Amino acid sequence: MILFSNNTSSRSNTDRYFSWGLRVLSLLAASLLVLVLGFILRESWMALTQVGLSRFFTDSGWFPTEHSYEITPMISGTLLAAWGSILLAAPLGILSAVFCHFYAPPILGLWYRRMIELLAGIPSVVFGFWGLVVLVPLIAAWQPPGPSLLGGILILTLMIIPTIMLIAHSSISQVPTTYINNATALGLSRWAVIWRIVLPASRVGLLTGIFLGLARAMGETMAILMVCGNVIQYPSHIFDPIRTLTANIALEMAYALDQHRSALFISGLLLMVLVIIFVSIAEVLRHKTPYVVAK
Amino acid sequence: MAALTFLRPFLSLSLLVGFISLFELFGVWPLAQAQEGNLVITGSSTMAPLLLEIGKRFETRHPGTRIDVQTGGSSRGIADVVNGLADIGMASRTLNPQEKHLHGTVIARDGIGMILHTSNPIQELTNSQIVAIYTGRIKNWQQVGGHNAPITVVNKAQGRSTLKLFLQYLKLSTRDIQAHVVIGDNEQGIKTVAGNPNAIGYVSIGTAQYDASHGISIHLLPLQHIPASVETVRAGTFPLSRPLTLITKSTPTGLTKNFIHFAQSPEVHDLILQQYFVPLQH
Amino acid sequence: MLSLSNTIRETGATLMVWTTAALITIPFLWLIGDLLWHGWPYLSLNFLLSAPQNAGREGGIEPILVSTGLIVGICMVVALPIGLGTALFLSEYTRNDQVSGRLIRGSLDVLAGVPSIVFGLFGNAFFCQALDLGFSILSGGLTLACMVLPILIRTLEESFRTIALDQRLAAAALGISKMATIQHILLPAAIPGLLVGCILGVGRAMAETAALIFTSGYVDRMPTSLMDSGRALSLHIYDLSMNVAGGNPNAYATALVLVGLLISINIVASWIAEQWTIPNQLQN
Numbered sequence: 128m129i130l131f132s133n134n135t136s137s138r139s140n141t142d143r144y145f146s147w148g149l150r151v152l153s154l155l156a157a158s159l160l161v162l163v164l165g166f167i168l169r170e171s172w173m174a175l176t177q178v179g180l181s182r183f184f185t186d187s188g189w190f191p192t193e194h195s196y197e198i199t200p201m202i203s204g205t206l207l208a209a210w211g212s213i214l215l216a217a218p219l220g221i222l223s224a225v226f227c228h229f230y231a232p233p234i235l236g237l238w239y240r241r242m243i244e245l246l247a248g249i250p251s252v253v254f255g256f257w258g259l260v261v262l263v264p265l266i267a268a269w270q271p272p273g274p275s276l277l278g279g280i281l282i283l284t285l286m287i288i289p290t291i292m293l294i295a296h297s298s299i300s301q302v303p304t305t306y307i308n309n310a311t312a313l314g315l316s317r318w319a320v321i322w323r324i325v326l327p328a329s330r331v332g333l334l335t336g337i338f339l340g341l342a343r344a345m346g347e348t349m350a351i352l353m354v355c356g357n358v359i360q361y362p363s364h365i366f367d368p369i370r371t372l373t374a375n376i377a378l379e380m381a382y383a384l385d386q387h388r389s390a391l392f393i394s395g396l397l398l399m400v401l402v403i404i405f406v407s408i409a410e411v412l413r414h415k416t417p418y419v420v421a422k
Numbered sequence: 423m424a425a426l427t428f429l430r431p432f433l434s435l436s437l438l439v440g441f442i443s444l445f446e447l448f449g450v451w452p453l454a455q456a457q458e459g460n461l462v463i464t465g466s467s468t469m470a471p472l473l474l475e476i477g478k479r480f481e482t483r484h485p486g487t488r489i490d491v492q493t494g495g496s497s498r499g500i501a502d503v504v505n506g507l508a509d510i511g512m513a514s515r516t517l518n519p520q521e522k523h524l525h526g527t528v529i530a531r532d533g534i535g536m537i538l539h540t541s542n543p544i545q546e547l548t549n550s551q552i553v554a555i556y557t558g559r560i561k562n563w564q565q566v567g568g569h570n571a572p573i574t575v576v577n578k579a580q581g582r583s584t585l586k587l588f589l590q591y592l593k594l595s596t597r598d599i600q601a602h603v604v605i606g607d608n609e610q611g612i613k614t615v616a617g618n619p620n621a622i623g624y625v626s627i628g629t630a631q632y633d634a635s636h637g638i639s640i641h642l643l644p645l646q647h648i649p650a651s652v653e654t655v656r657a658g659t660f661p662l663s664r665p666l667t668l669i670t671k672s673t674p675t676g677l678t679k680n681f682i683h684f685a686q687s688p689e690v691h692d693l694i695l696q697q698y699f700v701p702l703q704h
Numbered sequence: 705m706l707s708l709s710n711t712i713r714e715t716g717a718t719l720m721v722w723t724t725a726a727l728i729t730i731p732f733l734w735l736i737g738d739l740l741w742h743g744w745p746y747l748s749l750n751f752l753l754s755a756p757q758n759a760g761r762e763g764g765i766e767p768i769l770v771s772t773g774l775i776v777g778i779c780m781v782v783a784l785p786i787g788l789g790t791a792l793f794l795s796e797y798t799r800n801d802q803v804s805g806r807l808i809r810g811s812l813d814v815l816a817g818v819p820s821i822v823f824g825l826f827g828n829a830f831f832c833q834a835l836d837l838g839f840s841i842l843s844g845g846l847t848l849a850c851m852v853l854p855i856l857i858r859t860l861e862e863s864f865r866t867i868a869l870d871q872r873l874a875a876a877a878l879g880i881s882k883m884a885t886i887q888h889i890l891l892p893a894a895i896p897g898l899l900v901g902c903i904l905g906v907g908r909a910m911a912e913t914a915a916l917i918f919t920s921g922y923v924d925r926m927p928t929s930l931m932d933s934g935r936a937l938s939l940h941i942y943d944l945s946m947n948v949a950g951g952n953p954n955a956y957a958t959a960l961v962l963v964g965l966l967i968s969i970n971i972v973a974s975w976i977a978e979q980w981t982i983p984n985q986l987q988n
Contacts, residue, residue, distance in 0.1 A: 149797065153794070153808055156853055159853065161811075162826075163826045167825060170829045189580075190597060192586075222724040244970070248966050248970050249911075250938055250962060251911070252959075255945075257738060260945070260952060274602075318714050345819070348913075348914040358577075368602055376825065379580065380825070381918065382581040399818055399822050403814055403817060405817070406817030492839065609949060610946050610947045616949050633950075
């Protein structure tokens with residue numbers, strides 16, 4: 128295997144030591160994933176054996192002090208918040224990329240993209256803080272109590288729009304200009320070109336962006352913790368407070384002992400598996416060739 | 423030669439990285455004090471601010487010591503002491519039967535009181551009203567004599583001793599509670615109620631009075647007609663009170679003994695009163 | 705000439721697109737404006753150079769800046785050698801289709817998607833407990849290093865791959881050893897890319913909160929050693945806004961400091977990136 132064979136014709140000893148040194152470092156990096164998975168599994172072991180995985184879905188509520196470990200309300204919280212935000216962020220992000228490319232004057236487009244890049248760099252805790260002091264009181268004025276699923280969805284939307292927009296922007300720029308020119312020459316109007324040529328041609332990239340945005344939304348902790356109310360329940364409407372898997376871990380970890388702590392590690396494991404699935408789908412999409420290949 | 427000019431930034435980069443690493447490893451480490459003068463205290467978040475102040479005063483009286491205070495809850499504090507991860511545990515509840523073999527020193531008393539926003543005209547609630555509010559049977563302030571506004575119920579997260587004592591007092595189980603906001607520490611509860619005119623919550627009386635006296639817009643409600651204050655907790659008349667205890671694995675020795683002795687002494691009574699807890703008379 | 709329905713559709717589309725742009729710009733400006741409006745009055749040199757008082761309501765953030773610097777410093781000191789080595793290995797010793805390269809890149813891509821709270825759990829289980837480092841700046845820095853590594857390697861590998869093949873072939877033709885080629889020719893040429901990667905890694909580390917809650921702790925005093933617990937900027941914002949009644953003003957000021965630092969880091973990185981494309985073009 129390439130890891131262990133010498134693939135250069137260099138006969139220098141220093142080269143051999145050097146290349147082995149590099150291999151060791153690379154192995155360290157590669158083994159990180161295994162290490163992370165391993166330790167999380169190790170910490171979850173107690174709950175897996177003592178409680179059993181099925182009980183995480185069949186128990187009657189999350190009451191760790193009474194050894195009841197149902198996590199389905201929190202899974203629903205995670206999924207509702209993430210999918211709700213994608214529903215808003217995907218069209219907004221894609222349309223933003225379209226705006227940048229086709230509608231905005233060049234200078235405006237440049238500054239708009241810079242603004243989005245800036246938005247991408249703002250830490251989640253700052254988003255959560257702003258949500259807490261501005262958004263939650265606004266929602267409370269509309270419909271108490273304030274901390275709610277809606278707050279979570281709005282803040283998450285703001286956080287993942289940059290991810291979607293920037294990926295959409297780069298995949299739209301890769302659509303060959305010949306397509307656009309040919310379409311315009313045939314008399315198609317601007318929106319028709321976008322809707323029927325550019326977007327379908329770049330749809331693989333757009334989907335990648337959406338999946339990555341979804342993965343980010345599901346993994347978000349701080350902003351959700353500050354804005355969603357953290358009540359364990361299935362929400363009956365968007366003004367109800369919810370708790371996500373991530374917020375659950377953050378809220379209870381410091382105070383959890385033994386079985387409770389192990390149960391939190393299991394929810395972390397579940398989260399990791401969920402996110403890995405979405406990231407892998409995005410990666411597979413990224414490496415697929417688009418259905419139209421430029422000649 | 424072109425290669426030489428390329429070398430210079432590389433050299434400076436490696437120098438920079440090397441310098442930073444040297445600074446990290448050697449520049450900061452010598453500043454560490456001797457390990458013998460260290461105490462690790464973990465446990466109840468209610469007691470943490472008080473122990474922080476006591477620790478600071480102890481450090482000025484005994485230079486060279488360092489008292490580290492971390493939160494994690496009463497149960498965590500006790501567990502850490504048992505596992506040897508902490509020297510002293512802070513517990514804001516009484517010990518369980520299986521914890522009775524540990525050594526505990528009570529340094530103060532505290533109560534748990536209901537808090538409302540200052541703009542809420544309600545001045546008192548009966549126990550059954552509180553139960554009805556927290557179980558979701560009463561949903562509007564109007565039903566207990568207040569404004570026409572929905573009640574925002576603030577509850578503590580699982581595993582906190584304040585929650586346990588609250589449930590015990592009202593003879594509720596944690597499954598009965600229907601909350602609108604779940605919070606972690608006392609201060610978070612206070613901040614939530616102070617930010618929402620229609621919220622109700624329960625927190626440590628000491629923490630609540632401290633914040634109220636510093637201008638935070640909350641007020642405490644009496645329980646069973648007895649006002650929530652340092653005086654009633656001291657007199658023992660307030661129905662929901664608990665001891666604040668320092669736990670050690672066995673009879674304390676050395677630095678731990680000195681610190682616990684200091685924490686019980688009249689020298690820190692002003693600190694205890696400052697936090698609106700009740701110092702014990704010896 | 706466009707038909708009427710076409711015109712309606714076009715106008716509708718234009719309206720929709722411009723509304724979208726406005727819908728996104730407004731909250732962004734609102735957020736930045738809010739931060740500036742509420743945080744600027746409390747920002748001062750004294751704020752940056754004094755210790756927090758009264759649970760952070762008063763006083764400054766000096767120990768927190770120091771802790772943040774130490775945590776990020778450890779993160780980069782650990783992540784850089786491993787990242788550089790792996791990036792070099794991936795770009796110089798593997799081809800795109802080889803198993804080892806795909807395995808390493810695949811595992812790193814997966815790692816890049818793992819949520820930060822899960823890294824916090826891992827850091828707590830591994831660094832704080834298994835390695836017995838406890839709640840310390842060291843644990844926090846090492847956990848962040850694990851988080852930053854995938855992105856760092858990706859950026860570094862990119863910067864090596866963009867160096868033209870001619871350089872390597874010419875070096876080989878001259879009989880220069882592989883290590884010397886890397887050391888004297890490739891590394892200097894990739895410096896701008898390396899710097900951008902490092903700076904982006906630093907930015908990512910500074911913005912991190914969830915991974916630090918359970919690893920570097922909450923203590924807001926000036927750390928005296930790497931084994932001490934220390935509070936990072938992002939954690940301070942979280943604590944002040946959630947747990948400290950009356951802590952909002954200082955939270956705003958701290959958020960302003962953090963966002964300001966991150967913006968300047970990004971500006972430096974993009975400036976270096978722009979300078980980078982010019983020398984490469986000259987090479988060809």
